Amino acid sequence: MRIERLSKRFGDFTAVSEVDLHVRRGEFLTLLGPSGSGKTTLLMMIAGFVEPTSGDLRLDGRSIRSLLPEKREFGMVFQGYALFPHMTVRRNVAYPLEIRKRPRHAVRERVDEMLALVQLEDFADRLPHQLSGGQQQRVALARALSFGPRVLLLDEPLGALDKKLRGEMQVQLKHLHRRIGTTFVYVTHDQEEALSMSDRVAIMNHGAKVQVGSPEALYERPATTFAAGFLGRSNFLRGIVTGRRGGCATYAVAGREYRQEDPERRLQPGAGVTLALRPEKLEVAPARPDGVDGAGSVGAGNAGPNRLAGVVGDVTYLGSTLSVSVTTDGAGTLIAEVRPRDGPGVAEPGHNVCLEWMPDAAVIVDDMQSPA
Amino acid sequence: MRLAGIHHGAGGACWLLVAPLLGLVIALYAWPVAEILWLGFSDPEPGLQNYEKLFTRTALAKILWTTLRICTITTLLSVTIGYLIAYTMVHLGARERSWMLTLVLISFWVSVLVRAFAWLTLLGRNGPVNAALAAGGLIDEPVAFVRNELGVLIGMTHYMIPYAVLPLLANMQGIDRRIMDASHNLGAGAATTFTRIYLPLTTPGVVAASLLVFVISLGFYVTPALLGGGRVLMVAEYVSVQVLVTVQWGVASMLATLLLAGVFGLMYVLSRFMRLGDVFGARA
Numbered sequence: 001m002r003i004e005r006l007s008k009r010f011g012d013f014t015a016v017s018e019v020d021l022h023v024r025r026g027e028f029l030t031l032l033g034p035s036g037s038g039k040t041t042l043l044m045m046i047a048g049f050v051e052p053t054s055g056d057l058r059l060d061g062r063s064i065r066s067l068l069p070e071k072r073e074f075g076m077v078f079q080g081y082a083l084f085p086h087m088t089v090r091r092n093v094a095y096p097l098e099i100r101k102r103p104r105h106a107v108r109e110r111v112d113e114m115l116a117l118v119q120l121e122d123f124a125d126r127l128p129h130q131l132s133g134g135q136q137q138r139v140a141l142a143r144a145l146s147f148g149p150r151v152l153l154l155d156e157p158l159g160a161l162d163k164k165l166r167g168e169m170q171v172q173l174k175h176l177h178r179r180i181g182t183t184f185v186y187v188t189h190d191q192e193e194a195l196s197m198s199d200r201v202a203i204m205n206h207g208a209k210v211q212v213g214s215p216e217a218l219y220e221r222p223a224t225t226f227a228a229g230f231l232g233r234s235n236f237l238r239g240i241v242t243g244r245r246g247g248c249a250t251y252a253v254a255g256r257e258y259r260q261e262d263p264e265r266r267l268q269p270g271a272g273v274t275l276a277l278r279p280e281k282l283e284v285a286p287a288r289p290d291g292v293d294g295a296g297s298v299g300a301g302n303a304g305p306n307r308l309a310g311v312v313g314d315v316t317y318l319g320s321t322l323s324v325s326v327t328t329d330g331a332g333t334l335i336a337e338v339r340p341r342d343g344p345g346v347a348e349p350g351h352n353v354c355l356e357w358m359p360d361a362a363v364i365v366d367d368m369q370s371p372a
Numbered sequence: 373m374r375l376a377g378i379h380h381g382a383g384g385a386c387w388l389l390v391a392p393l394l395g396l397v398i399a400l401y402a403w404p405v406a407e408i409l410w411l412g413f414s415d416p417e418p419g420l421q422n423y424e425k426l427f428t429r430t431a432l433a434k435i436l437w438t439t440l441r442i443c444t445i446t447t448l449l450s451v452t453i454g455y456l457i458a459y460t461m462v463h464l465g466a467r468e469r470s471w472m473l474t475l476v477l478i479s480f481w482v483s484v485l486v487r488a489f490a491w492l493t494l495l496g497r498n499g500p501v502n503a504a505l506a507a508g509g510l511i512d513e514p515v516a517f518v519r520n521e522l523g524v525l526i527g528m529t530h531y532m533i534p535y536a537v538l539p540l541l542a543n544m545q546g547i548d549r550r551i552m553d554a555s556h557n558l559g560a561g562a563a564t565t566f567t568r569i570y571l572p573l574t575t576p577g578v579v580a581a582s583l584l585v586f587v588i589s590l591g592f593y594v595t596p597a598l599l600g601g602g603r604v605l606m607v608a609e610y611v612s613v614q615v616l617v618t619v620q621w622g623v624a625s626m627l628a629t630l631l632l633a634g635v636f637g638l639m640y641v642l643s644r645f646m647r648l649g650d651v652f653g654a655r656a
């Protein structure tokens with residue numbers, strides 16, 4: 001399925017703007033974005049409930065833009081599930097099959113199969129309001145899958161569940177996807193959910209697509225400050241490019257030079273640059289007696305790490321890691337994530353430390369706040 | 373099955389709080405009503421002879437039948453029209469909806485007497501409607517819209533439509549539109565979605581509206597008297613004649629008792645159906 005320059009305006013408010021997206025057959029694609037970023041609107045356009053202002057939708061090459069929702073054969077799990085409150089679980093799941101006039105024994109068989117798939121055999125004769133949130137969610141899933149849809153659309157299906165159940169359902173959904181092989185387009189604002197379940201993630205902000213890629217690619221190589229900040233935590237360094245040295249560019253922040261790996265030569269001397277630096281890529285080392293900051297030891301080639309001196313502020317225990325906030329001179333407050341056993345003696349509040357990172361640890365990003 | 377969702381918790385204290393009001397209601401309302409109802413068994417002499425008249429006097433049976441027929445047709449018409457109005461309102465934008473609601477409520481405030489006269493003028497032999505139809509060449513003779521049962525039905529239906537709209541509107545507004553979207557998504561067209569999803573979900577509203585309209589229709593008095601032109605006699609008007617003209621308090625009281633029993637019976641049914649909302653989980 002291809003989404004081509006799809007836009008939706010409500011009055012003069014643009015809810016979705018020129019989104020291009022290629023949904024591959026059988027993949028688990030997640031639309032990730034903060035609340036109000038247009039994810040539901042985009043999904044509703046795919047399902048046919050919201051008419052696009054412009055752009056096109058193609059399925060196997062044919063435009064489905066003007067096809068009625070009931071003709072699209074897309075399953076959908078709605079936000080809030082939208083189960084039929086006056087029908088039992090069994091009749092809810094049977095509904096799409098009865099609409100398609102399948103023979104009665106086939107309907108029965110298929111419903112049993114679907115209920116087994118979502119482990120709801122024992123609840124077949126209950127009404128939706130007699131079920132817990134997690135069970136309702138599974139009914140919605142069984143109902144949307146029972147007729148063998150071409151694509152399954154899910155709008156924050158786990159949003160109403162508590163944290164523990166959400167974790168279990170994530171695993172189950174992922175399993176289900178592997179087993180049935182249907183294409184999933186999944187909407188969520190929860191980055192953990194997106195990272196743990198998806199084959200690919202499309203990050204959205206203000207109605208526009210920011211970046212698409214595998215969870216690893218998005219995490220390791222975010223393209224913008226928004227992507228870096230929304231998927232996981234990130235520090236940002238803003239500086240001016242000063243020159244090149246081999247495969248590296250050098251840049252200056254607050255009068256000190258650092259090195260950044262840049263084999264593609266994206267950084268031009270004199271231009272501004274923003275770098276995203278994940279907290280776990282920062283090492284917290286004891287302060288150096290000589291107080292040297294900047295790009296490695298001078299003249300030592302490309303081997304050494306960048307160094308930046310600072311004072312430890314808060315140290316937060318996160319279980320497997322410690323989150324250490326370090327106030328630096330000129331580069332603001334940076335967060336480093338270190339293993340607890342590296343902490344004692346060095347990462348103590350008030351201590352002078354030296355932050356170290358390798359030239360390939362940071363990622364060059366587009367600055368969404370102040371375009372360079 | 374679930375237990376009724378009413379809280380019986382702090383019952384004792386609540387009863388104490390409403391006790392004065394309850395006393396007032398009993399003294400000023402329940403007691404006089406009971407007195408009047410008792411007349412049906414005691415006037416002109418103790419016994420059941422007033423109730424016997426139901427079977428012996430054909431006029432009485434005819435009045436009851438007329439009343440039932442007119443009330444049933446009125447209910448069917450006003451609930452059908454009310455359903456269309458409420459449906460339209462729910463699917464309009466917020467601004468248009470509040471406009472329509474205002475229009476519906478305004479008709480609540482116009483006196484039933486004024487409305488009956490308005491219909492008489494509009495639909496009379498020489499009224500604008502007949503004039504327009506004649507001018508358009510659709511009719512040769514003026515149509516008898518009023519001073520007959522048709523007139524009564526028109527007047528009563530017009531009066532009752534707002535009563536049908538409000539419960540239906542409340543019911544329809546409580547329905548999540550995504551449920552209909554889900555039905556379309558699963559492959560159902562508009563007609564199937566309406567009959568298999570929307571209609572069942574609005575049934576509690578239809579039942580509530582029907583019973584409300586029917587119960588109120590039973591007591592209609594001014595409209596049948598004016599628009600029926602004396603040819604359509606319903607129970608309420610007959611009771612008033614018995615009291616004011618022929619001074620047969622016993623018969624009047626007997627009919628009043630029947631009406632009241634009928635209303636209570638329907639209210640009981642209504643209360644059963646109201647809980648359907650709860651069974652359907654549509655309590656929003």
Ligand SMILES: Nc1ncnc2c1ncn2[C@@H]1O[C@H](COP(=O)(O)OP(=O)(O)O)[C@@H](O)[C@H]1O
Nearest residue numbers: 010013015033034035036037038039040041042
């Ligand atoms: N029918 C509508 N009319 C006007 N604005 C709308 C409508 N639907 C959504 N919006 C607006 O579009 C934006 C995106 O909404 P939505 O797609 O629901 O975001 P998300 O699902 O990402 O939270 C929101 O700011 C919302 O207010």
Ligand SMILES: [Mg+2]
Nearest residue numbers: 039040041079
């Ligand atoms: Mg949403």
